[in-house]
Amino acid sequence: MVNPILLIIAPLSAAFIIPLMGYGLKRIVKFIPPLVMGFNLVVSLSLAPKVIKNPIIVFLGGFPPPFGINLYVGPLGILFSCVISLVGFIVSIYALNYIKQGAEQKYHALYLLLLTGATGIVLTGDIFNLFVFYEILCISSYALVGYTGEKAGIESASKYLIQGSLGSSLILIAIALLYGKFGTLNMADMASRIDSVHTMELFFPLVLFITGMGVESAIFPLNAWLPDAHSSAPSTISAILSGIAIKIGIYALCRVIFTIFGATDILQFLMLLGLVTLLVGEFSAFSQDNIKRMLAYSSTGQIGLIVFAMGVGTQYGISGGLFQFTTHALSKSLLFLTTGYMIYRAGSMKISALEGMGKKMPLTSVAFTIGAFSLIGLPPFIGFPSKFMIVYSVLARQSGLYIVFLALVLAGTVIEGAYFFKVIQAIYFKGERKDDRAKEAPLSALIPVIILVLLIIGIGIYPKVLTSILDSSAAELLDRIGYIKEALK
Amino acid sequence: MVTVMKILEIIVSPLVALIVGIFFLGLFRKMMARIQWRYGPPLIQPVIDLVRLFNQRGFSHGAVFDLGIILSLAGALVLVLFIPIGGMCPLANSGGLLVILYVMLFAPIGIALSGGEGANPNISIGISRKLILTLSYEVPFIFIILSLMSYYQTISIVEIVKAQAHYHWSLFSPLFLSGVAYFMILPAMLGIRPFDMASAPQEISSGIDVEYGGKYLAFSQIEHALSLFIVIALFVNLFLGGGNLPVFLLKMLAVFVCGVFIHASFPRFRIEQATKYLWFWPTIISFISLIVIQLIR
């Protein structure tokens, strides 16, 4: 049985080795991230079956929970780490010859750091440890957004930095308050003592947590940084950011709300928040002409949908939300990867410049269409079962207000369908590309795209693969007591 | 025995219709002449014209040109079979008013098809006017038929005639308004002066009949005579009781004479004036009568 700690140590150590290797072996540096991520994927997949039965608790440094830091590797954690390592592996292959200019080691090092931060948050059981990994994740993503070095990149990175640091400082204050109150940093320990304290005192840390983590998970008023950050970052980075980074914010938010505070009455508000984020995201994406900004706005929209699903609060709802998380991770990274080379070939991010790509880059355009169709939720693709579960969960609540919310959500997806179809029409049915520069993307870019397409269609047709792990992770999130018993055993 | 009577009726009624129709044409020209202080042709002048036309070698523009004329005349003949003439109505029990409404659309389509083949703009203008006119008088006509059907609760015309048997004609029953509306659209259905813009000799050199020579013109005249007969027979059956043959023909004569007077005294409408008129006054009157009938029922 492999110790889950490896999932964190491997990418961390690789991230520090890369700058050292810079002198001797410059060429092989770019092969390290795919290697590490492949290793992570294999480890988390091997752990998955065992973890579903009973979670693994790992004590760092030998001390039992209330004192030492412990890793809580439950089905939720494994699901997230699998998706992180899968998307990370695919994007790193894509980045093999997409990232050519600029200091390559810096990119790969930061890339691995970002992924370690993400895996760390997902696996840790200690609130402060979560904050540390959260900081690693944010800082590396600030640096990566500004990686290309042109003016737009730097400016949006700095904006992202300021808002991100404001958010993390709020989280730090909340952790300090909790530590002052309970004297412990372990989530399970805190959760067990939470009922003994009057709810009004807990109110303030909860609000701070929500706002802090809301910035990273791009909930409506707090996601102003996302469109600039995602559109000016290189495509691989925006794929990782919108595929993984935002979701980790939501994971943290859910972990705080469900496990630590067990504040189930805030879910109604969360649902409303998700709905607003969805509508604002879709509306602002509707009239976009720059393809990457459009995809960024659509990411905020999808995040709204996931938050909305989480807000439903039932077991089926949360597993629907998690399914939507995997759908969005796979489809949005597919969309970003495909547009990466299209923009590279077409020379500009304008949708009008992408006209007629269908003929010149057939495979990439087909992949883009499949990604768009799956995000909208058309049947044979992965988007359909996830929407199927979300709609079912909302309707299972049998209340008129929820049906109105659902109608608005579906209206949002209709708008999303509208602007995606506009792009598809532009690619296939508009204009003739005379210049011959636009030829098919290189092989190393096509392999990840093909893997993602196969995954999307595979899971779309046979969703039973994921449903088992989804249900157990939703169960883990919901029964707080089980978590506490396991962690403090 | 009954079938022999039936076959006899099937043969006799179109002949009666033909004779009466052609007689009406002759009467029409004679009365118009007398109104204009002229001595006027003999009553059998249409027969003479037909004999002369059958003697001329008409020009044909092709297969559809012939088929269209044959179709329209056949349609008119079939229609006659469905309408009770005096006592006899050969095909009363297969479909009633609905089938009459439907078979009525044969004649215009037949003529339109054959005229179209004639490839002459006068014909196209004539056909377009004729179809627009038909559409405009169909609206009140359908209201009238519906009010009749819902009043007598049947779609068979023979039952309607039977219901009016003992002298309470539907003209004087609650259907009075429909009767008035029907009389207002009668000139349009007959194609006489206020509404004869479809075959106006002066403007579009007799519209649809421009390319008809010899026997084609004869067929067109016969079809015109038959449709004259049908429209008036329908009016008499539905609103004036339509008793046995002599009484029936007398009533038809009366209605026809009113028609000729209207023809003699009105100038010709333009087609959009006709549509405006037909869609305004008769439609409102027949609509009101339909509502009245619904309230009574």
Add this chain to the structure above:
Amino acid sequence: MLIQSILIIAFGGAFLTYILGKASSALRDFLAVLISVSLTVLIFLAYGKTGEIAFASFMNLPLVLRINHLSWFFAIAIQTVTTLSVIFSLSYMKGKERVDFYYLMMLLCNSAMLGIVLSGDFVSFYIFWEIMSWSAFLLISYNRGGALYAGMKYIVMSIIGSMCMLIGIMSLYSTYGTLNIREIHDLISTASGEYLLFISILFLAAFGVKSALWPIHVWLPPAHSEAPSPFSAVLSSILIKMGIYGFVLILYVISGAALYLGLGGGSFRYILTLLAAITIIIPTFNALMQDDAKRLLAWSSIAQIGYIILGISIGTSLGLIGGLFHFFNHVAFKALLFLAVGAIEYRTGTRDLNSLGGLIKKMPVTFIAVLAGTFGLIGIPLTNGFVSKWLIYKTLILNNHPFLAFAALVGTWGTILYSYKLIHNIFLGQLPENLEHTKPAPASMKLPFIILSVVIVLFGILPGIPLKLINLITASLGFDLLNINIWGIASESGPLNIINIFAAFAVALIVVWFFFLISGKKVVISQDNSYAAGIDVPKGKYHYTVDFYNPMFRMIKPYFRDYMDEFYSQLVKALASLSDRVRRLYCGDLGVYVIYIVLFLSILVISKIGLNLW
């Protein structure tokens, strides 16, 4: 087992054709025709079978395939039209670019429609419905230019429709736990009135969009006129009918006749019939005003849909039989008319009614096809259109709906006018100079014409054949059986007996023909030898077709402008401006973003302390 093989062949065939298309176009054409013909035969063999098979499961929900008379009736219609239009497009699509894509999408759309009709539960129904929608979208926007806008309009409206359907399906699933149509039919009788109303409205919204009911018909005219002709034939004759299948499914299969009549206190039925009546009147007058042949036919399809829905929603057995039979007839003559217009467009390059004319001498077979099609459309006795329309009128009048009967009858006369405009402007009158040497339609196009014309006339004279089958269907849906003989329905109140009408008409025709032949010789003259007041016929300028019903246009133009279309485009414009304003929220300067965060924090606090929302 037969149903599964049909679907597998259909889907597999579509992809196989695409792959083979890369290799050689002749092979692809042959394969496409082979697949469609074999599917027709297979479906034909499945006549009379009923049964259910669960072929897969999705999210622990069994996906079921089901066949009964109703689905067989629709399936045979779908397959015949697609086979004919595939045969038609062999020569139509020769030389055009991206033909493999065209055949893939055509066969995919066909198999999705078969899937819809054969599906036994709502999940597979929804999956096939979506596949049909977006494959039709890709085909509508096939020829570029204006087609893109039409495709966009189509896909947005159909997605909204399928979203409503998704909510409906899910609420059924959440209340009854199963989505199998048969089980739902048994369980639904316990449902409360409002719930049934809620479900029906949701489903009928989806099916109304697809079958272009009046207020939500806006996508149809541009979509039909921009799609490639063979596909617009499939689109207008079959794809709309999936909405009709949905109507029948919801109103009769799911909720059953008794429940449907009581729905919404009987008012729901009345509203539906009223909508159907409006759907007959407005599009008919719109069709009058069109100058583009395919747009005219598109508007006429909407009008005929009005007839079908009127027949179905009346709720009597005669009405349902009339509605279903009119569905079948409309498939026949609408496919025929669209293919004919496609052939004309293929030969003359234009379908603008103002610049065509006199093609009767050049394309006689196409003329006969259009003639048969329009006679069917109008419903002239001895064509199948007459029988079905007659049934609908009969039930309207007997059930005392005079105003609906009025709408139907005026609709017929409107149909006469615009179908005559079609014949006159294309075939009759003078031949313009540039069409001097147009060749007749190629052989592969003539085959569908002949088959469809025979269907129209045969089922017109012997309506008993299809009526027997439809009788079985209505019996399975809970209506009483009507005694149907080969010649028509011999029911008691004013029976329709085609034999009398047919015999009378035949005799009259023979008598008049004989009289015509014996009455003197005739001189056959050419088309341009026409009376022109003494001068010679001016070539090319002597054909009066521009604005054929101009006086009528001036009268009805202000009233029959497409208000719904304008309403929707205003809606979209408002949406776009709203989205612009929303995008301005992200105005780009950092100070505002930070204020947003603080604002969010304060809202959270106030909502808890002040209003304690949660």
Add this chain to the structure above:
Amino acid sequence: MDRNQIKKWLESPGKMGHKYSLWAVYFCTGCGIIEIPPVITSRWDAERFGVLPAPSPRQANLFLITGYVSVKTLKAIIKTYEQMPEPKYTVGFGSCPINGGMYWDSYNTIKHLDKYIPIDGWIAGCMPRPEAIFIAVTHLWTLIDKGMAKGYVKYRENYGRYRENQEKALGKLEWPRLFPIKDENE
């Protein structure tokens, strides 16, 4: 006026039909047309004898050429004459169509109309009065009776020569020949 002798009707319906239903083509050439309105309206009423103005040549069997025939009008006259169905009769009004009348020496008028189309009857007079027209109609009856009004047969038989004359007077005609060349020499 043997209209109501049934025996004659039975023997030769064609002749009788043509006699008592002469439909004249609406063709106004030259000054003669001013004489036609009194003929067909209430003062003299030609309809008594079945003579009606026919809106199009296809429906007519009588062709009145009223007044002088200019070279340009000749083209229209020939076209209309050829468009009339077969048993057709033409009557020349006044002296101008006979031999040019007072325009005998004008370069622009046609002198002898019957060189170009066959004429069955002439009415002398520089615009004959309505009574003269009726006399002409009665003469036409007798001609039809005796079978001498065979203008159209003559036109059909020697169409070649007529066509030649027409092309001599008018130059190349653009509409095709009414009768193909072969039946010229049989």
Add this chain to the structure above:
Amino acid sequence: MNKEFKQELESIFRDITVNITDDVTPVIAAAKPQILAILRFLKDKGYGHLAMISCVDWLKEAQFELVYLVSAYLKGDNEEPGQEKITILLKTRIDRDNAELPTAIPVFENAEPYEREIHELFGIHFTGHPRLLPLFLEREYKIPPFRKDFDSREYVKEVFDKIPFVEDKE
């Protein structure tokens, strides 16, 4: 008014003779090159209506005489007191054989049919005329018919009488 108008005319154009016939209508006789200039001058003075162009064939002097009839549009009686409606005749003479004259269309567009007619009937060629096509006559004539030396009787004898009658073949 005619006096000053007469002086003004004579002052501008040199060898033209202006005489007022029945002391109302001035008749201007001018040479061929000046015609257009005079027409333009008259048009500017308000005589904007070219009523007609006619042509007289002086066989003996072997000359054609073209008469331009120009008049003022009557803008209401009391519009401009000095401007009563008078018509002006402008005459010019050109020699008969290969007669040729610049067209008046640049000044008066409506001169087009008049010039076509004169060209067809007199054979005068108007240079610069866009459409000098036949207007009335069907046939071609070696000598244009309106010329004095055209003998109509002889032409009829030679053309029409030659066309034989069509007798029935007995």
